[in-house]
Amino acid sequence: MSKELIERVSNYLNNNVQIELISQGAEAVVFITHSHPYLPNASDDKEQYIIKYRPAKKYRHPAIDKALTKHRTLSESRILAKLSQIDGINVPKLIACDVYNGCIWLEFLGVDLPNQCGFSNLKNFLWMSVADPYSQLVEDVLIKVGRQIGLLQWNDYCHGDLTTSNIVLVPENGTWSAFLIDFGLGSSSNLVEDKAVDLYVLERAIISTHSSFADKYNQWIMQGFSQIYELHGKSGLKKLKEITRRFEDVRLRGRKRSMIG
Numbered sequence: 001m002s003k004e005l006i007e008r009v010s011n012y013l014n015n016n017v018q019i020e021l022i023s024q025g026a027e028a029v030v031f032i033t034h035s036h037p038y039l040p041n042a043s044d045d046k047e048q049y050i051i052k053y054r055p056a057k058k059y060r061h062p063a064i065d066k067a068l069t070k071h072r073t074l075s076e077s078r079i080l081a082k083l084s085q086i087d088g089i090n091v092p093k094l095i096a097c098d099v100y101n102g103c104i105w106l107e108f109l110g111v112d113l114p115n116q117c118g119f120s121n122l123k124n125f126l127w128m129s130v131a132d133p134y135s136q137l138v139e140d141v142l143i144k145v146g147r148q149i150g151l152l153q154w155n156d157y158c159h160g161d162l163t164t165s166n167i168v169l170v171p172e173n174g175t176w177s178a179f180l181i182d183f184g185l186g187s188s189s190n191l192v193e194d195k196a197v198d199l200y201v202l203e204r205a206i207i208s209t210h211s212s213f214a215d216k217y218n219q220w221i222m223q224g225f226s227q228i229y230e231l232h233g234k235s236g237l238k239k240l241k242e243i244t245r246r247f248e249d250v251r252l253r254g255r256k257r258s259m260i261g
């Protein structure tokens with residue numbers, strides 16, 4: 001990442017705000033900071049926040065770029081604000097957003113896993129668990145992940161990029177809670193197709209990185225997902241059936257596509 005970009009972010013934030021780059025995706029750069037956006041001078045070494053910044057894309061027309069950055073930053077902020085009001089859904093708290101400069105501040109989630117297994121996202125957690133892949137702990141975590149997705153979709157939201165890196169595990173009372181992050185492609189949608197595609201994307205992510213255990217893992221995720229719909233009686237079961245049927249169709253389409261190439 002260019003020094004120029006880091007400098008631009010630092011200048012925009014004000015030089016008192018120390019930032020550390022942790023990720024650079026196609027869409028955004030993500031930093032950790034100890035400074036709170038409204039109290040930048042009261043840095044507390046124990047508190048951490050995430051700054052997600054969407055830099056201007058030089059290849060786009062400046063007016064279109066501005067409009068897109070504003071739209072995407074606003075959309076991600078809005079969806080996070082709405083989701084945090086829904087009982088049981090775990091997402092990072094939105095602390096501040098500056099849609100014109102493409103910047104959002106979020107609660108920092110997660111910890112470093114033991115034995116240098118990396119940051120506590122689902123991907124690293126499953127790698128860490130390969131020695132005992134079918135443990136009660138792994139089952140519990142995957143059922144919780146499924147419940148989070150179930151809650152999200154029951155409330156007619158879709159994630160849009162449900163990978164194992166976008167599920168963060170947070171230690172709570174001696175166990176793990178699952179949180180969903182990165183709603184850059186999230187949407188409010190009651191379309192069965194969007195929901196089935198979300199499930200398919202996660203299933204593929206698990207198959208590609210943890211192929212030996214993927215059947216069981218995906219089964220546990222779907223167990224948690226179904227539990228949420230089953231809480232809602234007949235109408236829940238009807239919706240669940242629609243989604244699982246469509247999920248089958250999406251899988252079939254995926255298989256055909258990979259056969260044809």
Ligand SMILES: Nc1ncnc2c1ncn2[C@@H]1O[C@H](COP(=O)(O)OP(=O)(O)OP(=O)(O)O)[C@@H](O)[C@H]1O
Nearest residue numbers: 023025026028030050092106107108109181182184
């Ligand atoms: N609230 C958070 N708490 C802790 N880490 C976070 C948080 N938000 C983002 N991260 C870290 O930053 C990485 C990138 O964030 P995010 O996925 O939101 O950005 P992105 O640019 O859309 O990424 P990508 O293009 O790789 O999907 C995450 O995988 C995660 O490691």
